[in-house]
Every structure is written in C-alpha cells, then in structure tokens.
Amino acid sequence: MILVVFLINLAHASDPSAPWLLNHSNQQEYNEQALITGQAVGGEILFALERSVFKEVELSSSQPQQPALLTFNRFSVDPDRFHQIRMPLNQVGGLQIDVPYGIFEGVTGGRLFIKGDMKVTGEYGQLTFRGLRISHSNRPKKVGDMAVLDVKNAQGQVLFELAHIHTELSVSKSLLSFNHMDVHLSSWMANQLQQPELAGRVVGRAKMVSSVSFNSPDYIVNKIEQKAFCDNRPLWPTEKNPADVALIELSGQLRNYPPDADFKVLTPSARLKNVGAIDVPWYQFFTGNFPPYNNDQHPYLIWNLYKVKEGRFTQIAASAMKHAFFTTNSSCSATNCGNNHILWPECEDLYGVSSNDNGQFLGPREELNPFTGIWNNCGSFFNPGCTGSQTVGAGANGHRMIVKISDLNDPQAQFYLSAWYVIRDDNNINNSMGSREMGFVVNGNQVSESQIGVMEQGPAADRWISTQGFDVPGMTSSFRVLRPGAGQLSVKTKVIDLGGGLYRYHYFVENYDYNPALSALAVPMQVGTNVSQYDFNDVDDNALNDWPLNIGTELLQMTASNAHFIDWGYGFTFSMTLSQAPLQGSVRLTGELGEGDFWVPALVPQTDLIFADGF
Numbered sequence: 001m002i003l004v005v006f007l008i009n010l011a012h013a014s015d016p017s018a019p020w021l022l023n024h025s026n027q028q029e030y031n032e033q034a035l036i037t038g039q040a041v042g043g044e045i046l047f048a049l050e051r052s053v054f055k056e057v058e059l060s061s062s063q064p065q066q067p068a069l070l071t072f073n074r075f076s077v078d079p080d081r082f083h084q085i086r087m088p089l090n091q092v093g094g095l096q097i098d099v100p101y102g103i104f105e106g107v108t109g110g111r112l113f114i115k116g117d118m119k120v121t122g123e124y125g126q127l128t129f130r131g132l133r134i135s136h137s138n139r140p141k142k143v144g145d146m147a148v149l150d151v152k153n154a155q156g157q158v159l160f161e162l163a164h165i166h167t168e169l170s171v172s173k174s175l176l177s178f179n180h181m182d183v184h185l186s187s188w189m190a191n192q193l194q195q196p197e198l199a200g201r202v203v204g205r206a207k208m209v210s211s212v213s214f215n216s217p218d219y220i221v222n223k224i225e226q227k228a229f230c231d232n233r234p235l236w237p238t239e240k241n242p243a244d245v246a247l248i249e250l251s252g253q254l255r256n257y258p259p260d261a262d263f264k265v266l267t268p269s270a271r272l273k274n275v276g277a278i279d280v281p282w283y284q285f286f287t288g289n290f291p292p293y294n295n296d297q298h299p300y301l302i303w304n305l306y307k308v309k310e311g312r313f314t315q316i317a318a319s320a321m322k323h324a325f326f327t328t329n330s331s332c333s334a335t336n337c338g339n340n341h342i343l344w345p346e347c348e349d350l351y352g353v354s355s356n357d358n359g360q361f362l363g364p365r366e367e368l369n370p371f372t373g374i375w376n377n378c379g380s381f382f383n384p385g386c387t388g389s390q391t392v393g394a395g396a397n398g399h400r401m402i403v404k405i406s407d408l409n410d411p412q413a414q415f416y417l418s419a420w421y422v423i424r425d426d427n428n429i430n431n432s433m434g435s436r437e438m439g440f441v442v443n444g445n446q447v448s449e450s451q452i453g454v455m456e457q458g459p460a461a462d463r464w465i466s467t468q469g470f471d472v473p474g475m476t477s478s479f480r481v482l483r484p485g486a487g488q489l490s491v492k493t494k495v496i497d498l499g500g501g502l503y504r505y506h507y508f509v510e511n512y513d514y515n516p517a518l519s520a521l522a523v524p525m526q527v528g529t530n531v532s533q534y535d536f537n538d539v540d541d542n543a544l545n546d547w548p549l550n551i552g553t554e555l556l557q558m559t560a561s562n563a564h565f566i567d568w569g570y571g572f573t574f575s576m577t578l579s580q581a582p583l584q585g586s587v588r589l590t591g592e593l594g595e596g597d598f599w600v601p602a603l604v605p606q607t608d609l610i611f612a613d614g615f
Helices: 019-024 187-192
Strands: 036-041 043-050 056-060 082-098 106-114 117-122 125-129 133-136 149-152 158-163 166-170 175-185 202-211 245-256 263-274 300-309 312-318 321-323 348-351 402-404 414-422 433-443 446-457 469-471 476-483 487-499 502-511 518-524 531-537 549-551 555-559 570-578 583-591 596-604
Touching (some): 106 149, 158 187, 312 570, 469 596, 487 583, 487 596, 502 518, 518 596, 531 549
Antiparallel strands (some): 056 117, 082 106, 106 133, 117 125, 133 149, 149 158, 263 348, 300 312, 300 321, 300 414, 502 570, 518 555, 531 570
C-alpha cells in the first residue's frame, strides 16, 4: 500500500508550484488548494529492459511475494525484446510531491526503497546491485518533464535515469501513477556493463503505481477537485476558433532491428504545446465516445528521415502512425483543469522514445484522413473484427521507421529527422511539424547518432530550400498549395548549373495532407531540349514501382507505376539533366479520386514565356 499525505503549506504561499496557478490567485479556494503538497510511500515499479543490453535480469528477495499491482499491456511489451522485472516498494521513505487542486505538478524530494536485489548477467559476468531506491533526481529537470527520478544503489550510484514520465493522480480512485517512463542507462551503469557507448540511451520502459490516502482536513479533501476557473471548460475547436498545437522539440535515437542487421530503427522523442486558446481532445482509442466528436478522438504522430547530398533532397525512411493516448499537461502557463485526456491552452506534452517505440499504439498511415483528422477504430489494423476493443498490435518491430545502414554511411550527406502531429481542426499544420538535423557515424553494423543544432518548425524540405516563391538567380523555387476540401502539398525545385550548357533539375513533390494522393507529374519543356540521367527516389527499394519518365516533344511526363502514388506524409524526388536553363513556370500534378490535373508554380526548362506556365 502507498500512503500519500496532503498538507497545507502556507509558508510557500508566494511560491506556487506551477505558473498557471498565479492566474487564479483571486479565486476563493486558492489559499486552500493551490499549495497542497503530499508524500508517496510504497507501491510497485515494473521495468521492461532490452534483452539486447541485458542478457539476464532478476530480482532476488527474501520477503514474501506480493500480488502484482501492475502489468504491461500485452501489445506494449514483446517478451522476445524485453525482460519484465517487477519490484515491490517498501513502506518507508517517500517522495514529496506538489498537487495543487489535486493536479500532479512535480516531485520535490525524497526516495522510495525497492525490496530485494537486482542481478544482471552478460558478457561482463554477473553483477548484483543492493539497496536499490528510486530517488528524486538532482539532474536539472528538462522543460516538459513533470518529474525526474533516478534508480540508485546503496552507495548512491545511479543505475538508471527515469524521464519523460506520464504522471497521473486520480483523487477519486486513490491512485498515483507514473507511466511510460523512458529508462536511460547512466554513465556509471554503462561502464559496469562494459558498454560505455550506451550511456544516456533509452534501454527500456517502466511504470509505477501507488494507492493513496489523504490526511488533510475533510473540508479540503472534499473540495480538492473543485476548480471554479474550469466551470466553462472545455472550449472545443470550431471553424472560427480552430485548434493550434505546435511541435516545439525533437530528437531521435537508433536501436537494432533484429530481423536484419543491415537496418536500424530510428524513433523520435517529441514535445508539443497548445499555443492556441482552444482545448484539444486527447482520448486513447477504444476507451469510449467523448465530446466534442462523440468518438475517441486523439492526435496522430508520424516521422520521416531525409537526406541531402550534392544538392538533391530525398526521403529515405518513413514511420507508420502513432496514436496519441495521454497528455501530461506540463509547463502550463494559462490554466490546467486536470483532465489528462484534454490538452489545455499553453500546456505541453511529451512522448519519449519508449512511448513512440510502443507497438500498442503504432498503426498504418493510410487509415487516417489527414485533412479532416478522422480515423475509425472499427475495422482498423488494431480491430479488424470491429469488436470494440484492440485485438492486434504492431509487435516488437512492426510499423517502425526502418533505416538502411548503407543510407546512413555517407559522411558527405546531411540528414534531417522530421515529425508531424496531425490534429483534428488544427488549421496551422506548418507549426505542427518540424525537423532536426542528425549526424551518423557508421562502423560496420554499429551506428551512433547525434543531434545537430535545434529543431525548426515547418517541413524538413524547408531546410533544403527555405525561400518561398521563385529565386531565379539562385535557381530555386518553392510553392505550397492548398487544394480546397482536399489538403496541402508542395513542389520544390533546385537547378544546378553543370556547365557546358547542361543543368541538373531536382523536383521534390511532397504531399502533406492532400488526401486524394498524387499520381502524375508533368514538366513543360522547350522543344529540342536534350534529356539524360533521369533518377527517381522514394522510400522503398522496389524498382517495379518507380515512376518512369516519358519524354515528349514539349513535356516530361512521370506517372505512378503499379498504383504507387504520393500518399500523405511522403515526398518523391525526380531528377534529370537537361540542356535548357530554368525559367519561371508551372508543373502539372494529377490527383486521384477525381481531382484531376492542376498546376503548381515551379522552375521549368523553357525559353518561351507563353508556354512556361503550362497554358
């Protein structure tokens, strides 16, 4: 059992635990509710640790075995990939927590003690760690983290760092939960395992739970979830007042892909913020039907990897689609009404590596209409029999972003990881997506990654061509198009003067959320232009679906092969060498589902202005 004691701490009346509280200091209940603190004691923590790092892991204890308090979802932890280690916690010590208005706002100190010793076995032999405890960390808390915890031994050495924690305090159910924790290997532990290169890496996931009881006056406990400032919330998105959620931080981590040593899995950690004034639904699928859409509406996350080399921009990998399920509502500056299935204005949320690499929530992109943000769980990958609950998961390696090591083994190239949160009724998709440059060092089948610079909002291709519109002297063009009722896409062009009257043209056509998909690209061409060295790029290695080039008298025509369209979230690259300098004009795209042909501005190989715009 875990005891959580709530205390009124008037000594900190001028130091509330969260910025949003200051906005409600004029409320009648503020002095009672805003400064409630607590203490958590006992319970259980459950680890899932990577078998690729730990050959064997066990907990030895002389104390009687207790009934399990926690389990992992059967689709969340694959036994072939993870060890599961259950660790009961003693009824001594405790974590001090801030819980204004019954809302968890952070751990401020203390520690919990694990019953038993942990033994790990590997190439280094067997190691035993005694006196384990979970401590409030002295590490600086990163922006967006609700809590940072360390797993230490009796000597105070850190084995694991727990971060990116989804914390939830249920007053009505008397439960305190720490879920979806990234388990980072400490530098000290990595050295003990004789794998110093693993220091700081996510090597598993964990969850912790405790029962809670209150030791505050009844008149405070009975009102702990009453918030007058939330009486008129939630305020749902409308056409006049759309949602606005921004991606604000991004990084990536590689892991092995056991089916094939020539590939790696790349997974992001992504942080977002509600930068609008409207509340955003965040309900886990298969949990019921909720306002405002009478379904289990939630955001969706996709990620891609791009490569730039010799002036050419290509997409080299793509994830499936992550279904979001919980929001931490951290770092709130406006308000916080305490429901972790609604993202409140000016609040943040973070999904770490272990959460985004969780087969329970990864499904195919094609099930979503990205323009409307509508997905139907009935008949989906997760529920093919339309039973009303999840019956299928992605397993240990399904629906991940798989990257060829050979693609990364290129010191002359630049690489960009991108991510995009698809939010229903969010009209500003540009700030919902972003990219971060990454570096890779390849040594055989071993690859190390690094984060370069900072994340920038917008499509990753903006790193390649940042100027919107025509830049004829620089020989680039970039245009985004919104097709009414269908979605957005872009065409970017870069031309390189090869000398001798030859020019290398690169067209990158990217579909953001254009739901009909694209099936053809046509480029107007000056009569008599010589064409050579055509090169097509998509994310797969299937030559049978490459788009062929058909050279006409006045037109270069590229058409989808075997129904291999440019679907949403993908970009295809078309390159060719031409004997004609670029001019402002337009290229013709063809949309599926009856959309037909339409023109998008781009640089084209022509000299006759009358034909340059395609008309």
